Amino acid sequence: MWPIVVALAAIVGAAHAECQRVDPLPSWNDGLVKQQIVAFVTRVTTPGPDCVDTADRVATFDNDGTLWPERPTAIVVYIHERLLAMAAKDPSLKTRQPYKAALANDLAYLAHAGPAAVATLYGAALGNETEEHYADDVAAFYRTATQPKFGVPYAQTAYRPMLELLQYLRAQGFQTWICSGGDVAFMRAVSQTMYGVRPELVIGSSLADTARLENGRLVLWRKPALSSFNDKGAKPVNIALHIGRRPLFAAGNVGGGGDIAMLEYSQGRPGPSFQLLVNHDDAVREFAYQERDSASLTAARAHRWTVVSMKSDWNRIIEPSPAPR
């Protein structure tokens, strides 16, 4: 009989451990923001009038500036690397716009040339190859490139407080999605290992692929044309396309105003919802920057979104972290 008693005690012990009140967000300082997050999650996961079915516990996270730093944006660094490699093979690119400006980091030209020039660069740099070849090249980038400020590979730059938030939400039955302006395959390469987010839960920008046969095998060819630039109003559109419902929880950041529409879309959900906006106000530990028009913070005030001060609300930002669950 003893083995049975021991086995049963182990089961009971495990169940008991699950109920212990361990702080799920230790990198978040105690304060209003942390209280609001925990209060919301508790409210929608506890039996009662505001409890939300697990099927509808959908959380969407922007990536650049929300889950990892965006100074510089990794996809932009990668595009620049690819353009340099292209120019090494075809020097005429150095004299042709918009390549010339991109190669010379002429941001004034690019700002003036606008979205069409950016789309051209995006397509040219990330297209004209198969998805599988592209995935191999992206993997090589992640093995070799380091984030300039932190001096570590991009895959080690996740914000520790946000990793805890992702894990906390998943433990409470949420699906955690990434909704990034970066290329979808570029993010999928690291989403599982960095964030514990499976590739099918990543939404991003995409090229117009086409199916073709290569030695009798069907491959997907990345045409050098942007199919969707997943920013601003495109984010709710792509969330609807991939998920089919409004997020219960949405998180973005102050930077380029790219997440306002996603947070508005979440807030339009019938019933409870939560919107989080990360503000970059920590020049020492990360970066301090604002939007010229303050659009994101203005929207946050108007809509009563929860604004995270990296400086005040996070006691850790970027440091080696355990593998996500």
Add this chain to the structure above:
Amino acid sequence: MWPIVVALAAIVGAAHAECQRVDPLPSWNDGLVKQQIVAFVTRVTTPGPDCVDTADRVATFDNDGTLWPERPTAIVVYIHERLLAMAAKDPSLKTRQPYKAALANDLAYLAHAGPAAVATLYGAALGNETEEHYADDVAAFYRTATQPKFGVPYAQTAYRPMLELLQYLRAQGFQTWICSGGDVAFMRAVSQTMYGVRPELVIGSSLADTARLENGRLVLWRKPALSSFNDKGAKPVNIALHIGRRPLFAAGNVGGGGDIAMLEYSQGRPGPSFQLLVNHDDAVREFAYQERDSASLTAARAHRWTVVSMKSDWNRIIEPSPAPR
């Protein structure tokens, strides 16, 4: 001590029940097709060199003609209903092509006018409203419309053998996706209740949505323009966009050749994969029809895909079924 023993016995009993050898596919006749399916699933889910991680156990199913009948295709019936309603408000549609042909079921004209005319009709019938208004209208269609041959609502026309296959795959750790030529929101309305497939696991055709504010609330407006017609070569493209990897298991049907590319894409997966093609050869219990060019069956022979004879391989086709797990 007795309560402990009883509790433990219950746990052991439950574990024992899971190991019983119940036929997971009772509506499939014993034969080569059923054997091939079970042998493949066993091979990729049993420890050994061909075992596939659960993360990569991705199965994609076409819907029209693969999971439910396509004579007529439900989305075409729905589009026709919507065009009739539009013509009641605007009689000029009855004299303008391609609406005139669609309203009069002039298939010869539509075949001649080609994909552009079909895209125009698709956009006009299913666009110009918010996603939420559209979802309400789709729900009303499913409450009222009946499949003409079987005389039951469309949501009761799932092929019983395919429901068993979906459940069997899920029980073996597969994600079961729908990859339909029908409108994605049209299919999501019934995917969970009919097939046990959550809305985010449905890929379909889609309109070019745009985000706009309506009384201060962000809504998604369905522009009357097709963004993606999820058929033929678009299927692997959209599978890559939504799932990010090649399906381990893919199922389509003989009809319009719409699933060949999806099955080729699955077969191009490094390592094991399985392709299933449903052949409509049962005029009595369902329908008997062929492709004019026999493209799907020709591809199946060339690539050694498994062809299902509805007549020989299925002992039941459409009948009331228990709610999917």
